[in-house]
Amino acid sequence: MSRVVAYRLLGSLAAIFGASLLAFLIMRVLPGDPARIILGPLATPKALAEVNHQLGLDQPIFAQYWHYISDFFTGNWGYSYTLNASVSSLFVERFPATIELALFSFVLTMGAAVILALLSTYRHRPVTDAIVRGASYIGFGTPPFFLALLLLIIFFKSLHWLPGPEGRLQVGASEPPAVTHLFLIDSLLAGQLNTFWESLRHMLLPAIALGIGSFSFMVRLLRANLLEVSREPFITVARGKGLPRWTAFRRHALPNAFLPTLTSAGLVLGEFLAGSVLIERVFDWPGIGSLVFEAIVKQDFAIVQAFILLSAVIFVLVNLMVDLLYAVIDPRVRIPAVTSA
């Protein structure tokens, strides 16, 4: 058990190290001189050298890497010259919007995937099954940003059901008092039902656009697992005890079908937290994704570099948590088997 944990921790560290190396190297080989971008085209060579020195870019490459890594883990993520603020303060300011969208989309995606997988497998329903599989094909094959535009055209422009790309609340609306920085929760805490409703409406389209690909993936995975598990003899045994069909399915098929999908669920959550750049851009969502998009356009290296490493850390942490979760809830991982006696 502790060996498993140690092994996982080591693997996580290796993954973060690899990502940091990649981020560091990519930023070094990309065209564009950071000092030139900061000072503008008219800067003198002396001033450029000065800035390069400030940035540490005149040091040997290993020393540069060491500074980069140690700065990252001490929270010193550099300074954004385009926004005139420290990267860490920008991230702290922007992260709640991304977290809220990611969590909301995750709940929506998983909920829909579970319900549809159940509908298509519990009892013999060929038509429902065909519809679910068809929908998952479409979700799988459509690029999220294209789907985002499509959703906006239908639900905002034509039907006027949901708000357009204006961020987390309507323009000019005041934010709920900040407690968790998640508008859905904060508005409820403050009793502002109207703000809650608006925030929900604003989040719906981006959450769907963000989640549709992962939804398609999860619904297929769950469907396959449920089909496989519901053919297991222990389901027949449970039914043979006199359990009603649904009880046997709920108690014995569901846990066994869901357990192996935890890993994928972890990947999906990691992806939502770190990979919503284009979706945030389309919906003008004030999260990390929009920040990074602007930073890429303006060649603001400090932000991009920190983002790459941060998303790697998020991914690794979420997956580490999933691995540890297995050890808690799966008895086959938690308790060693007794060799047959």
Next chain:
Amino acid sequence: MTVTTDASSPDPALSVRNLSTVYEAKAATVHAVRDVSFDLRPMERLGIVGESGSGKSALALSILGLIEPPGRVAGGEIMLGGRDIAKLSDRELGSVRGKEIALVLQDPATALDPVKTIGRQIIEAIAAHEPGLKRSAARRRAAELLGDVEISHAEQRLDEYPHQFSGGMRQRVVIAMAIALNPSVLIADEPTTALDVTTQAQVLALLDRLVDEHRTAVILITHNLGIVSEFCDSVAVMYAGRLVETSGVDHIFESPTHPYSEALLACVPNPEKLAQGPLPAIAGYPPDLSSLPSGCAFAPRCPVGRDIPQCHQEAPQPHAVSGPAGPAVVECHFAEARIREASR
């Protein structure tokens, strides 16, 4: 080991009449169980033997009403406790399964839910029929049951998971769940096939003791004739979805009347004859259950009827015959002739 069957009791524990089960696919309909009838007396032990794919397991699941789509029971009666359970809804059958008829499956490795404790799974079997039962009482009952199937430290082992048990132990747990409510009929589908020989003997001896104590009638499905001779009072030989020969065990081993029974028996390894060469096997393959011949299903492989037109054209009806070792019901045109031959 033989059980004195009470001949004066006319009511069978289970009576199956003309049971048919089909699996309907787009291309073809598979007739897994065809017009099967038999009686099971209280405390009788009936062995059903046959090759893989002969419909043994489908018969077991049909009796319990556990055939899943695209399969369905196409017709027949299953009389249990004075009513036809084939006519009950799935919900109504829930109160029959586990309480009046219980099931033990072949592979103990997959018959238990891997993520639930043994205790929960045993308690579930009891609680399904006694909803008001208190947790502590249910737990005590479960521990007693584990003790009954000769698992030591029962109280502690209730909180363990299936992977902490060996194969033989798991099958004991499955048996404990099956006998939990004193069912009048137990259907055991190859209960020892997945176990090694020593464990097989132990599990069989356990089953033997328990069904005696609980006064349970047993349908033992197997392809192992050795187990039948040891455990059963009577035997039904299944071929291509039909019971081709039904009799007491003595009859089958002394004068198997259906040519298929005879062939099946000839395939049992006999240490005295091993030196004489390779084991005999039945030539050919069982028929495709989706396109059965109009005559006897065994005719193409039958050493007796292979070349006889009647066997290929006309399906044999059950013939009640009386052999040297007791009566039998045989589905073969030559049943009487073969009995006469055997008696000479």
